[in-house]
Amino acid sequence: MPSRNGIDCLSYGGTMPIKLENVGIAVRDLDATIAFFTDLGLPVLGRAEVSGEWADTAVGLDGNHARIAMLQTPDGEGRLELFEYLHPDAIETEPTRPHEIGMHRVAFQVDDIEEALAIAARHGCHPLRGVATYEDVYKLTYLRGPSGILVMFAQDLAKS
Numbered sequence: 001m002p003s004r005n006g007i008d009c010l011s012y013g014g015t016m017p018i019k020l021e022n023v024g025i026a027v028r029d030l031d032a033t034i035a036f037f038t039d040l041g042l043p044v045l046g047r048a049e050v051s052g053e054w055a056d057t058a059v060g061l062d063g064n065h066a067r068i069a070m071l072q073t074p075d076g077e078g079r080l081e082l083f084e085y086l087h088p089d090a091i092e093t094e095p096t097r098p099h100e101i102g103m104h105r106v107a108f109q110v111d112d113i114e115e116a117l118a119i120a121a122r123h124g125c126h127p128l129r130g131v132a133t134y135e136d137v138y139k140l141t142y143l144r145g146p147s148g149i150l151v152m153f154a155q156d157l158a159k160s
Contacts, residue, residue, distance in 0.1 A: 022070065022079035023106060025149055028092070030067050030084035033146040036123045037080065040108065040116065042071040045079070049086075063087050073108075080106065095148030098128075105142065107152040111160075113139045116153045120145070133157075 027033040034044060051065035065087040071080045084090070096102055110116040113131060120126070120143055127141040134140055139155040 020078070022081045024081040024083060025106070025147075026090065027082050027084055027147040027149070028090060029146060030069060030082055032123070033082050033149075034069050034071070036120070036125070036146050037071050037082075039119045039122065041074045042080065043074075045070040045072050051087075061088060095144060096150055098142060098150065105150040105152050106145075107154060110153050110155055113141065113153050113155040116155075117141070117143075120151070120153075125151070 025033075038044060047067070047069045049065070049067050051063075055064040055066075056062055066083040066085045068081060068083045071082065073079065096104060098104070108116070117127065117131070123146065125143050125145050127143045129142075131139055131141045137157055139157060140152065142150060142152050145151040
């Protein structure tokens with residue numbers, strides 16, 4: 001089984017390797033969310049509107065119609081797909097809290113956590129409590145991004 005960074009890649013039945021394609025996040029304001037993530041250094045790979053029978057079938061919603069954007073992480077390995085529903089109407093929910101079951105957070109390793117927090121602050125996003133240091137290895141913080149997205153920043157102190 002192939003290994004990357006000391007972690008074995010998952011495979012189905014030992015024969016079919018899989019790779020994470022992207023993490024999809026429904027947002028209330030696509031443009032504001034794009035601005036937040038592009039300021040953090042994620043370039044936009046593309047934008048589109050999706051609808052039609054194929055979208056209804058893939059997503060499992062009749063009349064599915066959304067504006068989407070695909071963003072690339074600067075390391076070239078990860079992608080975020082952001083989508084703003086035009087139909088059916090988006091349903092507001094309470095943002096997930098750190099201890100709740102379900103989709104939890106998007107985490108980014110950053111070179112300078114203070115710089116990342118300054119960028120987030122320009123978008124009205126601030127740490128939930130503050131910045132913690134874990135065993136002199138990482139500085140970590142959680143914050144609420146656009147649409148209540150829980151975002152974690154981690155600075156590797158060995159690289160600082």
